[in-house]
Amino acid sequence: MKKSQREILDSSRQITRRVVLLAGVQVAVVTTLALKLRSMQLDHAEEYRMLADGNSIKIRLLPPSRGLILDRNGLIIAGNEQNYRVTLTREEAGGDVEGVLRRLSQLIPLSEARIAELLEEFSRRSAITPIVLADRLSWDQFSAIAVNAPALPGVTPESALSRAYPRAGDFAHVMGYVGPVSDYDLSRIEDPDPVLRLPDFQLGKIGVEGRLEEVLRGKAGARRVEVNSTGREMRQLSRQEGEQGATVQLSLDTALQNYAAQRMGEESAAAVVMDCQSGELISICSSPSFDPNKFVRGISSPEYRALMDHDHRPLADKTVQGVYPPGSTFKMVTLMAGLEAGVIDAGSRFFCPGYTELGGRRFHCWRRGGHGTVDAVKSLEESCDVYYYELAQRVGIDRIAIMARKLGLGVRHDLPMSAVADGIAPDRDWKMSRYGQAWQIGDSLNASIGQGYVLASPLQLAVMTARIASGREVKPQLIRSIDGVRQTVAEYPPLDISEASLRVARLGMDAVMNGGRGTARNSRITRDDWRMAGKTGTSQVRNITAAERARGVISNDQLPWERRDHALFVCYAPFDAPRYAVSVVVEHGGGGSAVAAPVARDILLFALNNGLPPPDAVPPEQRAALEARHEAMQLFTPEAARPGRSRA
DSSP, X not given: OOOOHHXXXXXXXXXHHHHHHHHHHHHHHHHHHHHHHHIIIIISXXXXXXXXXXXXXXXXXXXXXXXXXEOTTSOEEEEEEEEEEEEEEGXXXXXXXXXXXXXXXXXXXXXXXXXXXXXXXXXXXXXXXXXXXXXXXXXXXXXXXXXXXXXXXXXXXXXXXXXXXXXXXXXXXXXXXXXXXXXHHHHTOSSOOGGGGSTTOEEEOSHHHHHTHHHHHOBOEEEEEEEOTTSOEEEXXXXXXXXXXXXXXXXXXXXXXXXXXXXXXXXXXXXXXXXXXXXXXXXXXXXXXXXXXXXXXXXXHHHHHXXXXXXXXXXXXXXXXXXXXXXXXXXXXXXXXXXXXXXXOTTOOEEEXXXXXXXXXXXXXXXXXXXXXXXXXXXXXXXXXXXXXXXXXXXXXXXXXXXXHHTTTTOOOOOSSTTOOOOBOOOHHHHHHHHSOOOOHHHHHHHHTTOTTOBBOXXXXXXXXXXXXXXXXXXXXXXXXXXXXXXXXXXXXXXXXXXXXHHHHHXXXXXXXXXXXXXXXXXXXXXXXXXXXXXXXXXXXXXXXXXXXXXXXOOGGGSOGGGSOEEEEEEEEOSSSOOEEEEEEETTOOOIIIIIHHHHHHHHHHHHHTSSOOGGGSOGGGHHHHHHHHHHOOOOOOGGGXXXXXXX
């Protein structure tokens, strides 16, 4: 069909517009390409020429500064210190690495053994990888190397940061330590951060350092450098600093931690101080300790062997890793299990002749002549074993185990520490599963007084005490804040235990300290506003035979150290408004009342007083000894630890 003149004109205009538009697009594209080519040829010619010459722009990672760890008052307990060190790059040494090392040995100590070790390491590493020859140099050594740099090709003096623990052993078991990244470390990480492959980069190995490694590590920076065809660095093109790791604030108090460590002295022991309301751990201390700085700097074989062979196990964290028969500190559990089950009440009495007979076997009370007729409160005050033997037969092990778990025993508490133990709150199913054997009534009698299969850590005993004192399901807290963001829980729900049962246990613990025949009366606090409630415990580590009982049980101080009983004590104060709960375990210390109770009392007083315990808080006959003990200590006393500071 023939088009009209009008249609022909419209079609022509349309074609013209399209041609103009297409031409405009082509001009824009050509102009853009021309400008880009000009930029590449003129503005960035040098950079692209270097890229064309064998990828000669390299990215070098910059290790981030590790995050700080502070105590509750803002004092640094894990920080970073300036570290002067010297490195050598084999490719830059002119083919004579050994000669350079020997010339360097005239400026800094480098033994023949160290030179041989370094030569072997250079043979395994890339020629362009810098190797640390020595670190922690003095300023004079660092300056001497810098002045003699022309005669030491490939040698570079560097200033870097290294981890430092200013309080040394006080926090060693909590903090852990950092160390060089090993192949084993890398094998445990699914997608390792590239910064971990930097020479001598340090990461957390154990404790808070290990558990919070990703939080504390930070993010690596980078710098772009020009290198020649052999890989030698020519100049720096750009630099972007990394991000420092997060600042972590713990709930621990430096002054109290230091006092607890010195109060335990050289005993193989553990002490835990816990806030009864918040669950914050104010102190968690294992003795003896070690210096984590030695692990950062490289501990010698003899030093490490001495730590490993020490019979008091300084490398073990007894507060969370150590589990012990809790002895009579467990009696509150059995008592409240009976009260809650309704098989006894506060006035229920049993007669103690000094033993209970079961199946032809005698289960002895610690007092050979017995305690006579005993009620619930008196059973705790005088720690009568027979009362609990009788109660265990009525209440049964399953109810005791349920109560133990309500109070935090036999439960693994989630803390950023290494190898936190579960403990054992045994029941019928547990024994069948573990040993393939049925539970026996004799097992219940042993468990009722914290012996037999029952095991608990000092941390768990502190949790138990705090729950009894507060009536709430408090949980231990160690991390107070991360980069200023509060981590601790504000309030906990009430325990599933009646207030009446809790009250009986508290009155019994008060009688232990303040009753006329209390087993820990000698370690009481004499100030009414700090009235203390507690419970002693002694756990056997050996069986006492019938023959030994007949001729007289050998006292602990006449036995080899490793065969003596463990001494335990738990307490809280003030009685009417509980603030702190404390647990102390002294391995092979003997009696809980004689050994563990005085230590726990003094530590609790330091916490209550925010400083050294005042002499008027202990019985008059003990005041001179208390002051003499304090005079012999070398206590941590910065401004933050002086009297009058507040513990928020």
